[in-house]
Amino acid sequence: MPSSDLYDLIYRRRDVRSEFNGEPIQPDALERVLAAAHAAPSVGHSQPWDFILVRDRQMRRQFQQHVESEREVFDQSLDPSRRETFSRIKVEGIMESTLGIVVTYDADRGGPHVLGRHAIADAGLYSVCLCIQNLWLAATAESLGIGWVSFYRESFLQELLGIPTSVRPVAWLCVGPVSRVQEKPDLERLGWRQKRPLHDAIHADRYQPGRD
Amino acid sequence: MPSSDLYDLIYRRRDVRSEFNGEPIQPDALERVLAAAHAAPSVGHSQPWDFILVRDRQMRRQFQQHVESEREVFDQSLDPSRRETFSRIKVEGIMESTLGIVVTYDADRGGPHVLGRHAIADAGLYSVCLCIQNLWLAATAESLGIGWVSFYRESFLQELLGIPTSVRPVAWLCVGPVSRVQEKPDLERLGWRQKRPLHDAIHADRYQPGRD
Numbered sequence: 391m392p393s394s395d396l397y398d399l400i401y402r403r404r405d406v407r408s409e410f411n412g413e414p415i416q417p418d419a420l421e422r423v424l425a426a427a428h429a430a431p432s433v434g435h436s437q438p439w440d441f442i443l444v445r446d447r448q449m450r451r452q453f454q455q456h457v458e459s460e461r462e463v464f465d466q467s468l469d470p471s472r473r474e475t476f477s478r479i480k481v482e483g484i485m486e487s488t489l490g491i492v493v494t495y496d497a498d499r500g501g502p503h504v505l506g507r508h509a510i511a512d513a514g515l516y517s518v519c520l521c522i523q524n525l526w527l528a529a530t531a532e533s534l535g536i537g538w539v540s541f542y543r544e545s546f547l548q549e550l551l552g553i554p555t556s557v558r559p560v561a562w563l564c565v566g567p568v569s570r571v572q573e574k575p576d577l578e579r580l581g582w583r584q585k586r587p588l589h590d591a592i593h594a595d596r597y598q599p600g601r602d
Numbered sequence: 603m604p605s606s607d608l609y610d611l612i613y614r615r616r617d618v619r620s621e622f623n624g625e626p627i628q629p630d631a632l633e634r635v636l637a638a639a640h641a642a643p644s645v646g647h648s649q650p651w652d653f654i655l656v657r658d659r660q661m662r663r664q665f666q667q668h669v670e671s672e673r674e675v676f677d678q679s680l681d682p683s684r685r686e687t688f689s690r691i692k693v694e695g696i697m698e699s700t701l702g703i704v705v706t707y708d709a710d711r712g713g714p715h716v717l718g719r720h721a722i723a724d725a726g727l728y729s730v731c732l733c734i735q736n737l738w739l740a741a742t743a744e745s746l747g748i749g750w751v752s753f754y755r756e757s758f759l760q761e762l763l764g765i766p767t768s769v770r771p772v773a774w775l776c777v778g779p780v781s782r783v784q785e786k787p788d789l790e791r792l793g794w795r796q797k798r799p800l801h802d803a804i805h806a807d808r809y810q811p812g813r814d
Contacts, residue, residue: 396606396743400638400736426612428800430735433752435789437798442805449807464720472715481718494809503684505794506693506752508676512727513752516772519731523642524612526732527739531608540645540718540725552808560728577647582717586649588640593654595661596764597706 394531403526406535407480407576409568410487419532420489423565426528427493432517433507436500439518439560442551444490452550453542453562454484460541478580482539488566492551493522495558518560525563535568606743615738618747619692619788621780622699631744632701635777638740639705644729645719648712651730651772654763656702661762665754665774666696668762672753690792694751700778704763705734707770730772737775747780 393399424441432438444450461481468476484490495518507513526536539562547559577583605611636653644650656662673693680688696702707730719725738748751774759771789795 394608396608396611396739397634397638399608400641400740403641403643405643422609424804425800426609428798428803429612429615431615431617431738431750431787435787435795435797437803440803440805440809442807442809444807446807460721464715464717467715467720476717479717500795503676503679505676505688505691505789508679508753509672509755510752512724515724515727516731516734519728520735520738522728523732523735526643527608527736528612538643540722541720543721554809554811557809575643575647577717583647583712585647586640588637591640591649591652592636593652595654595656595658597652597654597766597769599766 399527399530402571403530404535404572404575406537406564406568407483409570409572410483410535410537410564410566411569412486412488413567415488415534415566419534423525423528423532423534427521427525430517430521430524432520433513434500434505436504436514436517438496438499438514439521440494440496442492442494444492444551449550450484450490453490453547454482456546457482457484457539457541460543464541475581479576479582481541483537483564484539487535487537487564491563491565492547492559493518493561493563494553495560496556498556515560522561522563529565533567534565535571537564539564611739611742614783615742616747616784616787618749618776618780619695621782621784622695622747622749622776622778623781624698624700625779627700627746627778631746635737635740635744635746639733639737642729642733642736644732645725646712646717648716648726648729650708650711650726651733652706652708654704654706656704656763662696662702664762665702665759666694668758669694669696669751669753672755676753687793691788691794693753695749695776696751699747699749699776703775703777704759704771705730705773705775706765707772708768710768727772734773734775741777745779746777747783749776751776
């Protein structure tokens with residue numbers, strides 16, 4: 391197994407689109423990945439996440455078709471030169487990956503008085519994202535790729551997977567073994583957007599505008 | 603330095619309140635932690651986060667007083683038995699920690715057409731949280747504690763730190779060396795809320811309600 395050193399994983403981790411090979415995931419690896427996600431911090435210890443493991447190919451096909459139509463919506467919003475760049479970018483690996491994991495947020499988990507959420511309603515949603523990053527890094531440690539798909543309407547996923555309207559889907563993650571891992575993010579490699587220098591993002595005591 | 607194995611860090615990581623000792627942070631350790639945060643995935647490679655390092659003690663004191671008043675607001679919402687439990691729980695280590703890091707979200711970063719955000723407005727906010735979890739795990743690897751404070755109004759922090767209204771503060775993180783690390787989360791240890799079994803959170807193909 392490759393290194394499980396944190397920094398190594400943080401820099402090796404990629405958002406995978408094209409490299410899934412569809413091979414099986416070892417059940418014990420999947421268990422470790424989900425347990426790592428479940429060990430994330432959460433506001434008021436509410437653990438407001440759930441994981442829907444979508445293996446059914448017909449459901450995945452339906453989702454993939456929906457994503458394709460949303461790709462078209464975005465494409466139509468672009469000017470010609472951006473559209474040309476976008477045409478080279480794959481936005482999902484739903485059918486090529488082994489498994490979809492949909493991570494959801496239940497705002498009712500933890501009762502009406504979640505400690506730490508009274509002033510910031512979104513704090514529960516933040517917790518779900520912390521859990522997703524744990525999952526992503528653990529998957530990287532297990533040599534599994536993750537590809538976060540976000541070209542979808544939440545209501546579509548709610549209907550497809552029987553998610554109540556009070557529970558919000560936060561991510562569809564494509565998960566599975568990969569043929570290889572890209573060194574650079576796809577969007578950098580394919581000319582969509584370059585990396586921002588770290589030091590532009592650091593401010594001392596007060597926010598300094600105009601550093602984008 | 604202790605182990606930097608991912609799984610070890612994921613389970614060792616705590617949300618620190620009482621254990622900050624105020625000792626200095628090594629600059630190279632802080633640099634590694636911020637670089638790890640900045641290496642997080644983001645929607646459309648927008649990297650919409652910024653880090654405000656708050657060292658000024660007077661500003662921290664003002665924030666601490668605001669948090670104290672919000673603690674009181676939450677306290678008033680509780681019934682007597684929960685209030686009794688809450689009275690034993692410390693919600694911040696603002697003055698005892700070495701540094702505050704405020705992580706913000708700029709929705710305008712990346713222009714009007716962020717790839718992957720047209721259907722899900724919150725996707726940029728999600729990216730900021732992924733960055734925070736990288737930061738948290740890297741801090742743990744550097745033997746630094748992190749304590750996420752969420753008893754505050756966003757407008758208060760915007761005013762205190764000169765953050766434009768178009769930029770949203772997502773977290774105040776207390777950061778610094780600690781005297782020790784608790785084995786269990788404070789909220790479990792102090793009787794606020796117990797851990798949910800992992801397998802209650804896992805669903806096959808469709809969401810199964812009623813598993814809280």
